[in-house]
Amino acid sequence: MKTNDIETALQEELRRIAPDIEISDIDKSGELREEMDIDSMDFLNLVTALGKRLKLEMPEADYPKMNSFNDMLAYLQEKTG
Amino acid sequence: MSQFLMPSLGADMDAGTLVEWLKKPGETVARGDIIAVVETQKGAIEIEVFEDGVLDAYLIDLGTKVPVGTPLATILKAGEAKAAAPKDVEPKDAASKKAAPKPVKTPAKKTAATSPPITQPKAKAPPPVGTRQRITPAARRQAALAGVDLATLAPGPDGIIALADLSAPTAPKSATQPAPMSDMRAAIAAAMSRSKREIPHYYLAHTIDITTAEKFVTRTNKKRTPDQRILLGALYLKAVAKALAKYPELNGHFIDGLFHGSKAAHIGVATNIRSGGLIAPAIHDVQALELDTLMDGLRDLVARVRAGRFRARELSDATITVTSLGDRGVDLLYGVINPPQVAIIGVGTAVERPWVHKSKITPRRTVTLTLAADHRVSDGHRGALFLSAVGKHLQTPEDL
Numbered sequence: 001m002k003t004n005d006i007e008t009a010l011q012e013e014l015r016r017i018a019p020d021i022e023i024s025d026i027d028k029s030g031e032l033r034e035e036m037d038i039d040s041m042d043f044l045n046l047v048t049a050l051g052k053r054l055k056l057e058m059p060e061a062d063y064p065k066m067n068s069f070n071d072m073l074a075y076l077q078e079k080t081g
Numbered sequence: 082m083s084q085f086l087m088p089s090l091g092a093d094m095d096a097g098t099l100v101e102w103l104k105k106p107g108e109t110v111a112r113g114d115i116i117a118v119v120e121t122q123k124g125a126i127e128i129e130v131f132e133d134g135v136l137d138a139y140l141i142d143l144g145t146k147v148p149v150g151t152p153l154a155t156i157l158k159a160g161e162a163k164a165a166a167p168k169d170v171e172p173k174d175a176a177s178k179k180a181a182p183k184p185v186k187t188p189a190k191k192t193a194a195t196s197p198p199i200t201q202p203k204a205k206a207p208p209p210v211g212t213r214q215r216i217t218p219a220a221r222r223q224a225a226l227a228g229v230d231l232a233t234l235a236p237g238p239d240g241i242i243a244l245a246d247l248s249a250p251t252a253p254k255s256a257t258q259p260a261p262m263s264d265m266r267a268a269i270a271a272a273m274s275r276s277k278r279e280i281p282h283y284y285l286a287h288t289i290d291i292t293t294a295e296k297f298v299t300r301t302n303k304k305r306t307p308d309q310r311i312l313l314g315a316l317y318l319k320a321v322a323k324a325l326a327k328y329p330e331l332n333g334h335f336i337d338g339l340f341h342g343s344k345a346a347h348i349g350v351a352t353n354i355r356s357g358g359l360i361a362p363a364i365h366d367v368q369a370l371e372l373d374t375l376m377d378g379l380r381d382l383v384a385r386v387r388a389g390r391f392r393a394r395e396l397s398d399a400t401i402t403v404t405s406l407g408d409r410g411v412d413l414l415y416g417v418i419n420p421p422q423v424a425i426i427g428v429g430t431a432v433e434r435p436w437v438h439k440s441k442i443t444p445r446r447t448v449t450l451t452l453a454a455d456h457r458v459s460d461g462h463r464g465a466l467f468l469s470a471v472g473k474h475l476q477t478p479e480d481l
Contacts, residue, residue: 017387020355039353039407040312041383048307060302060310 006054006076010069013049017042028069035069054080082137082161084152085130090121091396094268097121098146099153104136110156115392117153122264123360124389126396134158265358273417280335280423281456284415285464288449289472290438291431295446297478314350314405315376317428319481320474321403322346322367328467330459331452332400334421340458345369349399349419350379352386360386361402361419362395372481406430413449423455424464426471 011023018036026035033043047066051058056079058066066072090097097119104116115127116136137155141147262270276282294316302310325332325346333342346368349361364370364378385391404416405428412432416425429449436445452468474481 018355033409037355039409041314041380042387044307044310044312045380045384048310051307058307060299 003077006080007073009050009053010073010076013046013053014069016049017046023069026069029071030068032066032068032072050076056080082158083132083134083156084140085116085154085156087119087147087149087151087153088128088393089149089397090119090126090393094121094123094149094396096146096148097126099141099143100125102139102143106136106138108136110134110136118390119393122268123358123396124265124354124386124391127390127392128153129392129394130156132156132158134161263357265354265356269358272419276418276420280418280420282418282453283456283461283464285452285454285461285468286413286415286449287451287465287468287472288447289475290436290445291448291475292438292446294475294478295431309373311372311376312379313431314428315372315379316475316478316481317405317426317471318348318350318364318367318379318403319370319372319375320471321348321401321426323474323481324467324470325401326368327470328459328463330463331424331454331467333423334400335423335455335458336421340423343400345400347398347400349402349422350382351402351404351416352383354389355387356389360391360396361399361404362386362391363399365395365398401425403428413451415451416453418453418455423458425453426468427451427453 014021014023014036018038021036033039036042038046043063047058047063050056054076056076058079062075065075087097098121099117100120101118102116103118104110104114110116110130111133112129112131114130116130117128119126119128134156137157139154141151141153147153291313295313298311298313298316329342329344330340332346333340335341345366347363347365348367349363351359351361353359362382364375364382367375370378382391382395399419399422401422402416402419402425404414404425406414408430410430413429414427416427418425427450429451431446431448433444433446435442436447437443438445450468450471452464454464
């Protein structure tokens with residue numbers, strides 16, 4: 001999948017969960033949960049949505065690789081690549 | 082024929098504005114169907130019908146604010162003939178209803194679908210049945226505060242009206258002028274002031290080792306796809322429900338000087354609303370739910386609260402509340418009891434700290450639980466036993 005498509009997917013799913021936050025405004029290397037003000041349930045819903053959309057398992061053990069927007073994007077690119 | 086009433090919306094709300102009908106006159110309705118949406122101080126609440134039948138006629142126009150208990154519509158039982166004219170409806174209304182059993186402003190329907198809303202001829206009511214206007218709770222609230230007519234708003238590119246789409250009418254207030262209290266804040270203020278005024282709270286705290294429970298969650302989730310995974314939050318709810326079976330004086334409602342205990346643990350889950358404020362709708366009968374079913378319920382509830390939609394029953398039924406700081410908070414929080422309930426359990430943020438485990442000081446994950454309870458109904462002694470029981474249940478998560 002193209003890098004652009006993955007970034008779009010991530011942005012869209014984040015927007016669905018935190019519609020009040022502009023993704024262009026966040027620090028993309030900062031802690032994603034802080035930047036988007038999301039809790040463990042929101043994060044689980046994000047992982048669920050991305051897993052379904054990109055057909056990935058996204059195991060819990062990989063959560064530390066999804067700390068920031070950039071980390072998450074790199075992780076998704078690696079797994080779909 | 083029976084009347085469909087505006088249901089109770091919880092202790093802190095006594096009226097709501099009818100914003101949407103989801104069933105039309107003549108349509109069949111079944112018990113549990115959502116037939117209307119009411120906008121309240123705390124967001125949009127879906128109203129369920131409690132009997133089977135056929136929706137006969139609307140008694141209230143869209144956009145009308147009505148107190149709890151007001152008839153909203155009439156419902157015919159299966160096979161029952163349509164009444165000539167419902168007695169308790171004003172003649173003028175009944176006439177217009179009979180002639181056209183649709184909201185009065187039906188002409189707006191077509192224009193709303195084909196042309197930009199802004200050109201609508203004085204469409205004062207929200208869109209009629211069938212053309213759901215999608216608007217975020219924050220935007221709806223802001224529009225109400227600023228007196229903006231929802232029908233005049235154009236949605237963003239995604240078809241949803243968000244706060245940003247309202248920017249024009251909400252000019253920034255001058256720095257010297259204090260902002261008015263939002264409806265949400267007013268509702269919280271009313272309930273919490275009443276709580277602190279009427280309820281003699283006592284407070285207890287208890288720090289427990291949560292390592293085993295966390296490992297249980299990790300182990301459970303290891304082979305599961307994301308949609309099947311559980312969260313520690315579900316374990317807390319189940320542990321509370323189990324402990325309540327032995328300490329029923331913490332579960333129920335205190336009304337007019339009398340405590341009405343509840344056998345069922347309908348646990349209110351305090352949940353943040355993104356646009357500000359919080360609400361604690363209930364998950365029903367937690368004591369009877371398997372962990373996985375409970376987790377599904379929790380997911381569904383949080384998703385709906387985030388979207389600003391929940392059901393009336395969920396707001397009025399809670400018999401106790403659990404409020405949790407999640408993983409980005411502080412050590413402990415003491416809750417304020419949500420009347421007419423008599424207890425609230427606070428869950429702090431889990432942290433790793435030195436702990437004596439099997440006679441050795443080792444790093445363990447710990448969490449501090451608190452209880453705020455009503456001294457008119459229970460004492461600290463029993464409260465402490467209860468809180469301790471919650472902690473013990475969490476040590477054997479496989480039994481939850």
